[in-house]
Amino acid sequence: MSSLIKTDARDYCFEALLKMIRYNIHHLLVVDNGDLKGIVTNHDLMMLQGTSPISIAKEIESKQTIESYYTSWQRKINGIDSLFC
Numbered sequence: 001m002s003s004l005i006k007t008d009a010r011d012y013c014f015e016a017l018l019k020m021i022r023y024n025i026h027h028l029l030v031v032d033n034g035d036l037k038g039i040v041t042n043h044d045l046m047m048l049q050g051t052s053p054i055s056i057a058k059e060i061e062s063k064q065t066i067e068s069y070y071t072s073w074q075r076k077i078n079g080i081d082s083l084f085c
Contacts, residue, residue: 006031007040017045 005023007016009032016028020042030038 004029008032009037013045013048016040017042020045 005019005025006029007019009030019028020026026042028040029036030040
């Protein structure tokens with residue numbers, strides 16, 4: 001039997017994502033003081049970020065000016081910041 005992988009409720013979202021990558025899993029138990037509080041999925045984290053890599057590439061490709069690219073880039077930075085919730 002394999003052991004369950006968990007993350008602490010106070011961990012950064014980025015730490016949870018790194019655990020998923022390290023263990024090649026898509027779900028993590030969330031615990032707080034040893035009590036199960038929920039489950040977080042890679043989909044949850046992707047939705048928190050706000051967009052997928054494919055949509056980012058399409059958005060960048062569609063930009064006609066540097067100004068519109070800059071605005072798009074700022075939104076991506078804000079999405080990355082949200083991973084450190």
